[in-house]
Amino acid sequence: MSRTAIPRYQQLKDGIIERISSGELRPGDRVPSENELVLAESVSRMTANRALRELTDEGYVERVAGRGTFVSDFRAQSHVREVQNIAEEIAARGHRHTADVIARVQAEARGEVAQALHVDAGTPVFHVVVVHRENGTPIQVEDRYVLADFAPDTLAQDFARQTPSAYLTSIMPLTEAEQVVRARLPDREIRQLLDMADYEPELVVIRRTWANGRAVTFARLHHPGNRYELVGHHKPYAQHDAARADVVQLESLKK
Amino acid sequence: MSRTAIPRYQQLKDGIIERISSGELRPGDRVPSENELVLAESVSRMTANRALRELTDEGYVERVAGRGTFVSDFRAQSHVREVQNIAEEIAARGHRHTADVIARVQAEARGEVAQALHVDAGTPVFHVVVVHRENGTPIQVEDRYVLADFAPDTLAQDFARQTPSAYLTSIMPLTEAEQVVRARLPDREIRQLLDMADYEPELVVIRRTWANGRAVTFARLHHPGNRYELVGHHKPYAQHDAARADVVQLESLKK
DNA sequence: AAGTGGTCTAGACCACATT
DNA sequence: ATGTGGTCTAGACCACTTC
Incomplete structure (x- = not known):
């Protein structure tokens, strides 16, 4: 091998990753x-x-020894498994998930959204607002923007049945995510949608998610502070439990 | 190799890990x-x-090719790199970190603390409370419990100079962490220590950390919601950027 | 010059799964 | 019987660091 050559095993890896990313x-x-x-x-x-x-x-x-090597199922063990699959999280608790679609429109990226997605202002995006409920109690307002050319069929989806995240993950594995978590007092609209008390703080997760090397979606996830918390488990160098963070119910709500 | 034999390379790994863990x-x-x-x-x-x-x-x-293989410096690239190294995070922003030690006493594990650390009530623990400041502004109240037999020299440390996390990491690599993030209104003591406005929410991180297979420390990290946010980046299966989550300053504070 | 890690080869034995 | 992954060997070439 010459000096700056890419190792052969790395070339093989890159080739296979490319074949997976391309679909x-x-x-x-x-x-x-x-x-x-x-x-x-x-x-x-x-x-x-x-x-x-x-x-x-x-x-x-x-x-699997004796059988072969197979591409992982991104939906099942989603690469970036977080608040994304809120419907699954609720189901895992044995509760009932329902969702109300508040908005589902085409728009143009502006300001924070354009900046987060690394696109010029005016780039076509879809804007979706969904309220997620657990056993009827609202627990998340999902305020999401999606690059239109990444998921052109977005407006045809029924997000009351399949969450936006599940839909996006079905198009292509989401390989990377960046999130910011904040505590703050909600504005009036969020407070009403989440049925929150006066002065109850909200937990906001602002997340960008990448697929195939580019940021494709930007979301603000609003949660009522009294009813929700974010759980993360870090086993830094363990093999399969890379990064994990799920939303779980507070003890007080379980009772 | 016989049937259920442990692979040779794994035996070598285990032996070296043991020599590191034992000191x-x-x-x-x-x-x-x-x-x-x-x-x-x-x-x-x-x-x-x-x-x-x-x-x-x-x-x-x-x-290092040509030099050899060396045990990692757990302090520098702490295994569980998160809010732990708040002093380093502040330094990385070019700001000045100071800390006030509010309490540093021996106590007995009770209730939530005993449960979190998986020990019986009455087990000796050290209780440390430290207020961390960035350029003089309080940004974190660290309310931490440490198993006494894990870090018997805890009471002799000057936590105004070295953070409790840095001290613990210097004893043994912290290999695993579990954290819960909540948004809530702070109680009076926290609000005063962090110099927060009325009705300003706090961002609380409750964390358990493991070393050598057992939970050794439990901490409640309180942050002012208006001045702080939690940033996490997930590149699930990338090689060296396992799990990362840093506390960074809000834009509004930077200005 | 000697030692180190980084990589690669051509073969081998094994346990397991499929056919 | 054949193919698969899991492991291991004995040797090799290279670039780099240290002496």
């Missing part, structure tokens, strides 16, 4: 086996093994 | 080189390489 390889699809890579890419089996093993550690694929 | 190998110390492992452990160099490489990925050691 050529979809979740569940079989990835070339070690022996197939040996023949096709003219590498030794150890090199092919390292590429596939590291892709496993990084969550892109799953390997 | 035999301290941050900066040199770890046996690949060739030394080949001779001492009767393995091939590839096996020794895999063990050391994975320890690198997991943050235990750092490798």
Whole structure:
């Protein structure tokens, strides 16, 4: 290998990641086996093994001895599993999730939204506002913007049935997220939508999410401070439990 | 290799981790080189390489071609890098960190604290309360409990100079953390310590941290909602940016 | 010059799953 | 029987650092 050359195993990894990102390889699809890579890419089996093993550690694929290597199901173990799947979180608690679609329109990115998505002002986006309820009690106002060209069918979706996040994740794995969490007093609209008491703080999660290397959606998630909290677990260097953060119910509400 | 045998590379990893956990190998110390492992452990160099490489990925050691492999400095790139190193975060912004120690006493674990640390009520703990300031403005009240037998020298520390987190991390790498984030109205004491306005919400982070497989410290971190926010970046399966969450200053305060 | 990590090869044995 | 992943070996070349 010459000086600044990219290692062979890294090239193999990049190639497979590219085939997954482009949609050529979809979740569940079989990835070339070690022996197939040996023949096709003219590498030794150890090199092919390292590429596939590291892709496993990084969550892109799953390997089963005797069967093969398969692209991970991004929906099931969503790459960025957070408040995104609020419907699943509620279901996991054995409760009933319902959602009201307050708004679902096409708009143009402006100000904070344009800046967050790294697009020029005026870029077409879809703006969706959904109130999520757990057993009838409102627990989240999802105020979301989506790049129109990333998800052109957004306006045709029924977000009372499938959450915007679930829809977006079904289009392409969301690979990266950045979020800011704030405590503040809500404005009147949020307070009314969430049925909050006077002076009750809200927990706001502002999140940008990337797919295929670009920011595709920007959301403000408003939660009533008295009824909700954010739980995160960090096992920094463990293999499969990378980063996790779920919204769970407060003890006081459970009783 | 027989059936349920532990792989050789894993045995090497376990041995080195044990030597680090026991304190035999301290941050900066040199770890046996690949060739030394080949001779001492009767393995091939590839096996020794895999063990050391994975320890690198997991943050235990750092490798420099031509020099050797060294135990990571847990203080610098703390395993669970979060609000923990608030002094470093402030320094990174070019600001001045100061701290006032409000309390530093020995106590017995009770209720929530005993439950969080998985110990019986009455277990000796140290209770430390520190107010952290950025350029003089209070930004965090750290209300922390530490298992006495984990850090027996806690009461001798000057937490105005070195934060409790930095001290704990220097004893042993903190390998795992669980945190809950809440928005709420602060009680009077917190409001006074943080110099907060009436009805200003606080952002509370409640965190348990593990070292060597057991929960060793429990902390409530109180922040003024108007001046602070929590930033998290999730690049789920990227290599070195495992989990990260820093406290950063709000734009409004920067101006 | 000697030692280090970084990479790669060509083979091997094993347990397991599928056919 | 064949293919898969999981592991391991013995050797090799390279770039880099230290002596």
